[in-house]
Amino acid sequence: MDTASNNYVTQPEKFKVAPFPFFLCEYCQKISDTCYFCYNRPCNFIRKLQQFQLYNQPNGFTIDNVVYHCDNDYIYEENVDNKDRIYDPQITRCKIEDEFVNGKKTKKDHPGFCKYCTMYDENWDSNFYERNNSRYRGHMINTHGIHPNGAICKMPDTGYFCYKWVRNHWFETSGFFCPYPNCNAAFAIGEKGHGFHEYLRHWSKVHVKLEPQSIMLPTI
Structure with a gap:
């Protein structure tokens, strides 16, 4: 293999186009x-x-922590049976008021609070993930x-x-x-x-x- 070919890979910052697909060094x-x-x-x-x-790592947040930081338009629930279960949320919530679409009452979701994510900002509500549309499932798979x-x-x-x-x-x-x-x-x-x-x-x-x-x- 010649020197030029070797430099082609060891100095990728100089590339202007994608490499030739069969290059090896x-x-x-x-x-x-x-x-x-x-x-x-x-x-x-x-x-x-x-x-x-x-x-x-479990974040250790209690339902009291969550209620204090989150939207008070929700009812917060704790399922202690899920505390040591690796997938299921320990804390969920649902809207106090019923919601309607085209005059029809929608089925209430019970989003789950991720028991692993640590809150680095004040937006604790963003750590709830809907379960009716699989957002909780996707978060647990793709993040954890x-x-x-x-x-x-x-x-x-x-x-x-x-x-x-x-x-x-x-x-x-x-x-x-x-x-x-x-x-x-x-x-x-x-x-x-x-x-x-x-x-x-x-x-x-x-x-x-x-x-x-x-x-x-x-x-x-």
Whole structure:
């Protein structure tokens, strides 16, 4: 392999167009036409994995905390049976007043308060997710890697430095391979939140088993 070809990958910030789809070098393995993994450079994968684990620590908020910070147009309810259940919300709420659409009373939703997300601002109401339209389900899967059947996403334990082509330019990040057997799908850490959202969507579509799993929080 000539020097020019090697520089083509090791200096991605100079790229003006997406790379040729069949390029390989001794350090960087071709994953797709938009993402390269580099095995000779350190990455911050462990820090990102620790950040994801923090997303999945119970926040410990009580119903008194929630009522104090949230909209008083709702009735707040606590299901103590769900306290140690890994998926189901412990705190829900519903509108005090009935709502009507075209003169017909709508079915009341009972949005669930996420028991994992930590409130970094004053908008506590945003931590309630509707369940009639699957917003709660989507949040639990795509943010926390927890499926309604109680399955918990298996996280990779090894990551690699990688370059990803996004919005017409390269950026440097960490990447990893899917840890499930017989699956070599590759992912780059995203820019939003903990960065594992793309992988969690892949997990829910490809690897979640249909049979019920354990749904209780592990004891510490």
